[in-house]
Amino acid sequence: MNKARRNPLNNAAMHAILIAYTCVALFPVFVILINSFKTRKAIFREPLALPDADSFSMIGYQTVMEQGDFFLYFQNSFIVTVASLFFVLVFGAMAAFALSEYRFKGNTLMGLYLALGIMIPIRIGTVAILEMMVATGLVNTLWALILVYTAQGLPLAIFILSEFMRQVSADLKDAGRIDGLTEYTIFFRLVLPLVRPAMATVAVFNMIPIWNDLWFPLILAPAEHTKTLTLGSQVFIGQFVTDWNAVLSALSMAILPVMILYVIFSRQLIRGITSGAVK
Amino acid sequence: MTALSLTKVNKSFGKVQVLYDIDLQVDEGEFVVFVGPSGCGKSTLLRVIAGLEDATSGEIFIAGEQVNMTPPAKRGIAMVFQTYALYPHLTVRGNMALALKQEGQPKDVIAARITEASRMLDLDPYLDRRPSELSGGQRQRVAIGRAVVRQPKLFLFDEPLSNLDAALRMNTRIEISDLHRSLGATIIYVTHDQTEAMTLADKIVVLRDGRVEQVGSPMELYNNPANQFVAGFLGAPSMNFLPASTVGGAEGLTLGVRPEDLARDPAGLLEAEVTHVEHLGGDTNVVLRGPVGTDITLRLFGQHEIGFGETLRLGFPPERAFYFDAEGRRVAA
Numbered sequence: 367m368n369k370a371r372r373n374p375l376n377n378a379a380m381h382a383i384l385i386a387y388t389c390v391a392l393f394p395v396f397v398i399l400i401n402s403f404k405t406r407k408a409i410f411r412e413p414l415a416l417p418d419a420d421s422f423s424m425i426g427y428q429t430v431m432e433q434g435d436f437f438l439y440f441q442n443s444f445i446v447t448v449a450s451l452f453f454v455l456v457f458g459a460m461a462a463f464a465l466s467e468y469r470f471k472g473n474t475l476m477g478l479y480l481a482l483g484i485m486i487p488i489r490i491g492t493v494a495i496l497e498m499m500v501a502t503g504l505v506n507t508l509w510a511l512i513l514v515y516t517a518q519g520l521p522l523a524i525f526i527l528s529e530f531m532r533q534v535s536a537d538l539k540d541a542g543r544i545d546g547l548t549e550y551t552i553f554f555r556l557v558l559p560l561v562r563p564a565m566a567t568v569a570v571f572n573m574i575p576i577w578n579d580l581w582f583p584l585i586l587a588p589a590e591h592t593k594t595l596t597l598g599s600q601v602f603i604g605q606f607v608t609d610w611n612a613v614l615s616a617l618s619m620a621i622l623p624v625m626i627l628y629v630i631f632s633r634q635l636i637r638g639i640t641s642g643a644v645k
Numbered sequence: 646m647t648a649l650s651l652t653k654v655n656k657s658f659g660k661v662q663v664l665y666d667i668d669l670q671v672d673e674g675e676f677v678v679f680v681g682p683s684g685c686g687k688s689t690l691l692r693v694i695a696g697l698e699d700a701t702s703g704e705i706f707i708a709g710e711q712v713n714m715t716p717p718a719k720r721g722i723a724m725v726f727q728t729y730a731l732y733p734h735l736t737v738r739g740n741m742a743l744a745l746k747q748e749g750q751p752k753d754v755i756a757a758r759i760t761e762a763s764r765m766l767d768l769d770p771y772l773d774r775r776p777s778e779l780s781g782g783q784r785q786r787v788a789i790g791r792a793v794v795r796q797p798k799l800f801l802f803d804e805p806l807s808n809l810d811a812a813l814r815m816n817t818r819i820e821i822s823d824l825h826r827s828l829g830a831t832i833i834y835v836t837h838d839q840t841e842a843m844t845l846a847d848k849i850v851v852l853r854d855g856r857v858e859q860v861g862s863p864m865e866l867y868n869n870p871a872n873q874f875v876a877g878f879l880g881a882p883s884m885n886f887l888p889a890s891t892v893g894g895a896e897g898l899t900l901g902v903r904p905e906d907l908a909r910d911p912a913g914l915l916e917a918e919v920t921h922v923e924h925l926g927g928d929t930n931v932v933l934r935g936p937v938g939t940d941i942t943l944r945l946f947g948q949h950e951i952g953f954g955e956t957l958r959l960g961f962p963p964e965r966a967f968y969f970d971a972e973g974r975r976v977a978a
């Protein structure tokens with residue numbers, strides 16, 4: 367922002383609003399975190415109090431560690447999320463490049479067809495997907511989830527990325543062609559680094575829904591060895607009794623990996639903006 | 646020898662035809678400039694020559710070889726773009742080396758060529774910087790350097806100066822002209838600036854709406870334009886056009902006189918009222934309202950005191966007048 371145009375009062379008001387919003391947004395997370403370190407009684411007596419010497423307890427974490435194979439669930443979630451994001455980004459970017467760069471018959475139609483997925487939720491096809499997975503023997507494998515999440519993420523990824531790729535200087539790509547670079551080199555070395563902010567956006571948009579999804583793990587991969595974290599945590603939520611300590615602890619731990627991924631992507635978001643390709 | 650030859654080149658984008666039957670011969674060592682108004686197809690023609698677009702029909706020969714099916718990198722050309730198009734992730738040295746590496750040149754050859762080019766273009770202090778750390782003028786020199794190191798048979802420039810400010814434009818223009826002389830290179834240069842065209846070219850190709858209007862040396866085109874479009878496009882300020890009948894010519898013809906050929910003359914055939922005067926020091930440009938309301942520009946050398954609203958009588962040597970028919974074709978008086 368321009369320094370000369372900055373009014374101190376405006377500035378203060380703006381920060382006040384932003385800080386207030388941050389507090390509101392972080393409040394639930396904060397409540398989950400503090401309660402995960404309290405005894406069951408303390409959680410219900412004073413949900414908003416910080417844990418003190420009296421109410422402090424690691425019982426929730428202990429239960430989580432003992433119950434089921436929590437680290438395996440963790441690993442499953444991580445593999446599924448990272449692999450799906452990887453495929454969404456690679457294939458999405460490639461398709462977006464083809465759609466924005468090459469003139470071929472049916473280009474517009476192809477673009478529309480791919481964008482259709484943005485409007486139609488993939489869950490509508492659950493039964494058909496399950497049938498396909500059964501037919502191909504992929505039920506109760508992580509591949510089932512990775513494939514579904516890749517399909518789910520691609521439409522929006524292609525839509526966003528092709529818009530950004532159209533903005534990459536055509537001259538730059540042509541300079542590469544004249545210098546003898548292959549189309550793959552042009553794509554990976556010239557274009558991808560320039561759309562990095564868009565890639566990060568797509569990754570962030572896709573990451574949370576995949577990490578949090580309960581539907582597809584429950585239907586496609588409910589076996590013990592393929593359970594994801596969200597599905598695994600469900601054992602603590604019963605019809606009649608819920609082990610709140612364990613649920614809160616599991617949720618607290620589930621926040622960490624997404625946060626790490628988010629930090630990685632958001633740094634990319636900022637970095638991509640500073641390169642000076644063309645005037 | 647012929648460096649480039651085009652025969653009956655047509656180009657359409659879908660249903661829209663952009664180039665019509667372009668025929669052109671460029672000799673080795675020639676500096677050829679394509680000029681024309683915006684959207685006339687200059688860039689498209691250059692990209693067809695480069696191989697970035699396929700010609701819809703017609704043949705392209707570079708140094709005697711048919712290259713219609715040859716990819717851009719194998720055509721022996723190098724191109725400089727209006728937006729520089731430097732690789733943002735590579736240093737200046739890396740930018741210049743990339744194409745040579747792709748060609749599989751040995752390391753010492755690459756180093757030698759970069760040294761040579763950077764000396765020629767004064768790029769030595771910047772070799773290890775990235776494009777984002779250079780000014781516009783420096784970036785354009787790097788882009789030119791990237792073309793020079795390839796030692797191409799044909800240089801292609803697409804409006805390389807249009808992003809530079811006036812002073813830098815003049816310097817770079819001189820630099821490109823020097824480069825042409827010292828390398829003896831064949832250059833094809835696209836611009837819509839007629840000053841650039843006149844000052845740089847051995848041969849100018851005037852394009853309009855995808856057709857070649859006229860080809861010739863700058864002075865040929867200036868002294869002997871084939872039609873009204875070429876006459877009006879080259880020369881600044883541009884040629885005056887008025888109905889020939891106002892000076893006693895044939896009905897239906899258009900008279901063209903260059904502003905510098907007009908002079909104040911008590912016995913002149915034209916009478917006009919001054920509406921605007923531009924004092925440039927060396928020249929004085931006078932804009933007048935002519936007999937049928939057409940604007941007439943008069944270019945006087947030196948400084949003149951001329952008042953607004955004054956009525957002047959203007960004459961011109963009859964051999965400096967051009968006549969055009971209703972279709973804009975040049976006809977004898």
Ligand SMILES: Nc1ncnc2c1ncn2[C@@H]1O[C@H](COP(=O)(O)OP(=O)(O)OP(=O)(O)O)[C@@H](O)[C@H]1O
Pocket residue numbers: 658661663681682683684685686687688689690837
């Ligand atoms: N990829 C394309 N698809 C469709 N039409 C195109 C394409 N590229 C260029 N054209 C059309 O071709 C015509 C010529 O374009 P071109 O870029 O060659 O003009 P130009 O003479 O270089 O103009 P300028 O001086 O503005 O750069 C224009 O009418 C343009 O709309």
Ligand SMILES: [Mg+2]
Pocket residue numbers: 687688689
């Ligand atoms: Mg152009």
